[in-house]
Amino acid sequence: MFKEFIQGLSITFKHLLPGHSTTVQYPDERLTPSPRFRGLHRLVPTQDREKCVACYLCPTVCPAKCITVESAENEKGEKYPQVYEIDLLRCIFCGYCVEACPVEALEMTAEYELANFHREDFKFNKKRLLK
C-alpha cells in the first residue's frame, strides 16, 4: 500500500519540479492563444466601409442578446450598419455571431485583455470593433 502512495505522489511531485508549471507570470509573460480562440470581436473592414451589411442575423442568433444593429441606407443606396454595438459584459463568447454572418464580416480575435473600469467601456461600438 505504501508503494502505491509513493507512486501516486511521485506524479504530484513531478509537477512541482521546475519546467512543469502551467502558470504563466502574467502580465510579464503572455500566452499566444490558439488560432480558434474566441476573444474580442472585430468587424472586418473593406476599402471604404465595413463589410457588414446589417442583415441582423448576428443579433438574431446571439443567445445573450448583446448585439445592437441599426441598419440604414448610405449614399450609394447600400445597406450598412449605422449602429453596430456589442455589449461585452453580456457576451458569452460563444461565437454564434461569427458563424451566422453570411458575408464573413465579423470575426473573433485573440484579444482577451478586456478588463475595464466603467460599464460604458464594455460597449464596443462600430469604431472600436473596426480597429
Add this chain to the structure above:
Amino acid sequence: MVTLTIDGKQVTVARTATIYDAAKEAGINIPVLCYAKKLLPYGACRVCLVEVEQMKGRLIPSCTTPVTDGMVVTTDSEEIRKVRKTVLEFLLVNHVVECPVCDKGGECDLQDLTYEYEVVANRFQGEKFDLPTDEVNPLIERNMNRCVLCGKCVRVCDEIVGYGSYSFINRGFETKIATAFDRGLDCEFCGQCVSMCPVGAILPRPFKFKARPWQLKEVDTVCGYCGNGCTVTLGVKANKVETIRFNDKTGVNDGNLCIRGRFGYSYVNSTERLTTPLIRKDGQLVKAGWDEALAAVSKGFKAAGKNLGIITGARLTNEEFYLLKKVAATVGTTNLDHSGGECYKGVTEGLKQTLGVTASTATFPQVEKADAILAIRSDFYETHPVFGMVVNQAVKRNHAKLSIVADKRGKFGKLPDARSLVTKPGLELNVLNGIARVLLDEGLAVTDGVAGLDELKKALAGFAPEQVAAATGVTVDALQQTARELAAAKNSAILLAYGLPYTAYSKELATAAANIAILTGNAGREGSGLYLCGEKANSQGAIDLAVLPGNQGLGAQAMLAAAAAGQVRSLYIVNEDPLVSYPDQGKVEAALAGAEFVVVQDLFLTETAKQADVVLPAASFAEKDGTFTNAERRLQRLHPGITSPGSAKTDQAIFQALLVSLGDKVVYTGTEAIFDALKAGTPYAGIGYADIGLQGAVWGGDHLTVSKQLVPVGGGATVDAPFQLVTGSALYHSGTMSTHASGPNAVISAPYVEFGREDAAALQLVDGDMVQVKGSGCELQLQARVDNRLPQGVLFAPYHFASAGLNRLYKGEASVAVEISK
C-alpha cells in the same frame, strides 16, 4: 360537392375547388409561389406540382387543376420533391441572391422553399440579371433582378385594383415585368403589388432597411382614415409603427388597402405631435400639466353650461363617443355634432324617411355578387378605394353592369360594361329622378307594399328622360339603360358617398337613391343593398350612437353661428380642424373669435388649435383600444400598437379624466366596460365585446329590414358660369390628418386645382402652372393639374390642405362659380 383522396385522406369540397384548395381544406400544405387566394388561378411557377393517379405520366399543377370525383392525389413523393427542386434551381439561375440586404429576407417564399428543398447548389448556370432598380417614385421600389415572374403583381393590379400598371414584356430569358414604356412605376400606390410579391422584387420604400420581419410586433387594428374600415396590421418595432403588414385573415378587405391605409401611417410617429397640454397665458399657448389643463377646461365648461358647443370629428372610437356624450350630459349641453356641413343627413334624414333605417342596408361582400351597380357622386375609387376594388371585382369577375352618376369621370368608368352619367355638379339629383321616372314609365318599378307612389309620380312630372337629358347632358339612352339594368338585376347595389366636402343635397341625394332602391326592388331584397358610406373611420358609429344635436341642441353650423353671436360661449372641438376642413372658413373664424373659451383636442397643433385657449394632446388610432363601426355597420376592434408620445393621452383617457374633474363619479374599468355601458338603446345592444372577432360583428345582420316609403325630391340646381369649382376628397388623402403623413405627401403634398383637357387647352395651361381662382369674393393661388376626368367648365380642388384656404371659397354648395386667370 366532389369527393377525392389526397395523400390517403378523403376530402369533400365544392365542385369549383382546385386540388390546391382541397388540400388546404384537408390541412395538407402544398408549396406555391404564383398562387394567391384572392387572384384567379394562373399556373406560372410550377412549384405546386402534384401526382394524380388518373393522370399518370406527368405532374399536375395543383393550383389550376379543378377537382373531379374520385381523384387520387399525392402531394409529396421522391419524384415530386425532385421536380420541385429542379423548378427552384431554374428560378435561381438568374436570380440575384442577396438575402442579407434584401428586405424580404425572412418572409420570402423563394428563400423558404429553397431552404425546405435544400437547394444548396445549382446544376444550371446562367447569367445573373443585371437590371436597374426602379426607384422613380418615393413609395415603391422594384428590383427586377429578384423577380420570379409569378405575375401576381400584374394580376392584382388588374383584377383587384383595376389600374393595370404592369405587364410582362420580352420573351424567354429576357422576360420581365415592366410598366408602360418601361418608364418606372407611377400609379395610385395602393401597395397591393407590394403585398402580393412573394419575393423581394417589389418593396415599400418607406420601410427600406428599417427592420427584419421577425423583429416586428404585429398588431391587428383598423385603419384610422375612412369609413371603409379596412383592417390593418401594424408592424411595430421599438414603439414605432414602421410599416403596415399584409394580413388577409382579418376584416373583409382581403388584405387590400389604399395608399392612405398602406402608406399613410407615418403621422403617428411624427415629431410634430403634441406631447403636453397647452394653455393660453398672456396670449401665448404655453406648456402645462394635465391637472392644470383639466381644471381650466372643467371650469370653463361649467361656466358655459348649456351654452357649451361640442364639435367632434368622426374618428373617435364608439367608446369615446359615448364618453363624450357623457361629458355633454354632465355639463348640461345638447349642442353636440360630428360633422360640419351636416353631410350625414343623407343617412339620418334621407334614409330614415324612406327606408326607415340610418345605415347601409347590406354588407360589402355582397356587392361582389351584384349584377348591377349604381354609384353616385364618385365611382368610389377616390372616396372609399377598397370598396371601389370590390366594385371593380364585381364588374370584372361577375360582369356586373356599373353606372356612375357623378360630376367627373373616374377610373371605373373605363371598365367594360361601365357607363358614366356625367352631369354638371348639383344635377346628380335630376339624373336620379330621371332614372326613377324611367322605372315608372316603363312599368319596371316594384310597387307592391310601396307607399307614396302617387306623390312620387306627381313630383316626377318634370323629369321625363328627355327633360333630364336636356338639363343634365346625360343621354336618354343612358338613363333608360341604367334603369333597365337595375330593374332586371337579381342583386343590385346602390352606392353613395358622403363627407365634409360633399355636403350639398345630402339628404335629397340619399332620398332619391332610396327611391330608386325601392322602385327597383333593391330595398329589402337579400343580396341587394343601398350603401351610404361615411368619410371617416367611425362616421357610422357617430350616427349609431347619436352624436348629433340633442333636444333643442344646435348642429355644427348653428353652433358656429351662435358662437359668433356670443350665444354659445364655449367650444370644445375634438379631433377635427374646422378652420381647414369645414365649409366656410369665415364662419369658423368668427365662431372661434366669438366664443370666450375654446378647447381643442387633437394630435397636432392644427390651425384651429392655434386659436384655442386650451389644447389637449390626443392619440392616434394606433394607440387606441376600442371599436369603430364602418360603413357597412361592421364593428371592428382596434388594438393599441404603440404608446402615445410624451404625456399625450387617448381621447378615452382624456374624457374619463375630464368627467372626473367635472364631478362624474362613474369610473370604468376598461374599454369593454364602456362598451357594455354604451350598448343600451343603440343598435349594438345584442353585441358582446368579446363577440367582435377577426371579421368584426355586423349589427342588424347582413340585411337590415327596411320600410318602403317613397318620398318625392325636387331637382338640383347648378351654377351658370363658364367655370365652376367642385371640391372633394383626393384619392391620396383623407380629411386633414393625412397631410401630416409622409406617404400621401410623397405623392401629393400641396393643394392644386384640376382642369379637364379641353379647359386646359382653352386656357393654355400645363401641369404645374400657377393660376388664380377667383370666386365668392376671394382669390386663391393654386397649382394647376391637367387630367382627363373633368367635363368642360368644371374644376376640382381637393379640400385637405390648410395652405389652400379652399373653404374660404367653398361654403357647402354643390359648386362655386369661379374665374380663372393665369
